[in-house]
Amino acid sequence: MEHLLEVRDLEVRFALRSGDFTAIDKIRFSLDRGERMGLVGESGAGKSVTGFSILNLISKPGYIAGGQIFFRGRDLAGLSVAEMRSVRGNRISMIFQDPMMTLNPVMTIGDQMVETLMAHRKISRASAEALSVEKLKAVHIPSPETRLRQYPHEFSGGMRQRIVIAIALLTDPDLIIADEPTTALDVTIQAEIMDLLLELCTLQKMAMILITHDLGVVSQVTEKIAVMYAGRIVEMGSTENIVANPQHPYTKGLIRALPGSREAGVRLYQIPGSMPNLSSIPEGCAFNPRCEMALDLCRHETPELRQRGAFQRQVACHRVGEIPEKKSEPCFPAGHGEGNENG
Template sequence: MPLLEVSNLEVCFGLRSGAVKALRDVSFTLERGERLGVVGESGAGKSVLGFSILNLLSRPGHISAGSVRFEGKDLATLAPEELRSIRGNRISMIFQDPMMTLNPVLTIGVQMVECLKAHRKISTKDATYIALQKLKQVQMPSPETRLEQYPHELSGGMRQRIVIAIGLLLDPDIIIADEPTTALDVTIQAEIMDLMLNLCEQNNVALILITHDLGVVSQVSQRMLVMYAGRIIEQGPTKEIINDAQHPYTQGLMNALPQMAIPGQKLNQIKGTMPPLQRIPKGCSFNPRCEYVLEVCKHNLPAFTQSGNCQVACHLVAELNQEKLLVKEV
């Protein structure tokens, strides 16, 4: 049994103009200790997926179909008390902005101790000792001093290390990291990602890394999901997708990387923009932006087709695979 199994997940947001689907038929699994990357443009549904796993959606957002099973338990149907024993304890989330995560009027030590005491029967002395050890684990300089400081007294990189340390406090089985390095400079980004990678490997913690940075995903994750307009359009081993992307959207993301451009010329980009949830195109949602669009793409939603070790939701890939089979039979 997988550690986490998401099956046919659908998330809706009720608006005055009617309900819109932010996630559509999302399915994947996560094994213990596995590192999974989730990539796509802004508005693809990456963060909604992260919040949905922990059932942290605020109204009018809600899970309208499908299931999120952790060790066989459907998190979407658990009672609040039972969900609380898993959220933050067995599954931790590292949010995009540490200043939004940390309480500005409490010291780092108080916040870490409160987190431990909320989930465990433990003395303040023992909780402080564990907090100190976790700060050392994330290579925080002068950890004893940091426990007495407030978030605003620390640099962005330090705050992010503290958020990671809080995520590790209760020895979780899964960490969901939502754009954990967005607000940091490139050098600190590399340090934080190396730190997270080492911590996950040492503690056999599964990681779901949500990001728009394909470079980070290629270095950290073993498997990846590519999302577009609330749906997974390609998934498989990271190296295979990076080296031979099948879906035109994934190819566009790869070509848009700065290192793919010719020096002195404009960067490559995918034409058009992500469609709003109220106006998702019929058929393949990427069809208005796709340079390989077929007539069937405008009317029929593509099913997943196997391509190597990857699954791709694309009519063109399905047709090419069918042609290859016919050639082999001849």
């Protein structure tokens, strides 16, 4: 069966005065129709760059240096500007972190939605407005006919994010890429937005890539997870198996750092050190300076992402067999938005 999206050996570099630096290092993953995947890691891991690459939105000095991105059987990297426009915002939509950066402050919500529809479809303004009202209802915006005539500043943060989601849904896309869609919202609104995305994906059979640093969020929304570190995928598999039995020391550290993973009053775990920048990625396994299990081998040889263990997941670690696999419950409580600080 053909995948909806298949990324093969994607490599993204940034051409700086001091030289070219690799931001994404030959990552591979696939997504089927209606499937939901979480792309997880700390800031600087390469999550957002991956999302932008799929839509060919990498701006200079960044560029796609290699690999292929197949969407519905077509290699997006080989499309012309006009052909890419028929995919971007049409078959693939993106939801960005800050709705105020997405919405035009001097245009009404209705004008922005109608403009989006008319850019991708041959449709009358009256039909576009009717469809806009329908999509606002789908994201639970009250009095949508009235709301169309209002400006972004007249809405709360949560309502603005719902409107951004409604705009992303206008063309009934096959895939939504949600880049930290709840970062600027409080915990209660975060839960509502994630519930809404899950509801829409289920009802409309859309696939979704959820980009976030919060394993607590992806555990509630996605079916599989790809954990990224320094531009590489270090662990990938079903959400249930990875959350219950993390096999890469970095994944294990992210989960241990979540609120709820320890008793009340006990200081939260913190992974020592920080994400390396592009100009100083360590030799061997990039995580080795921060890893409590690192061997000399880890400092000189980069582990490949391979199928490991009984739980059918891929892991890039020389010592993965030494982390016991067992069936267990997630080590943090259910619920959205918990631990929304950098893990």
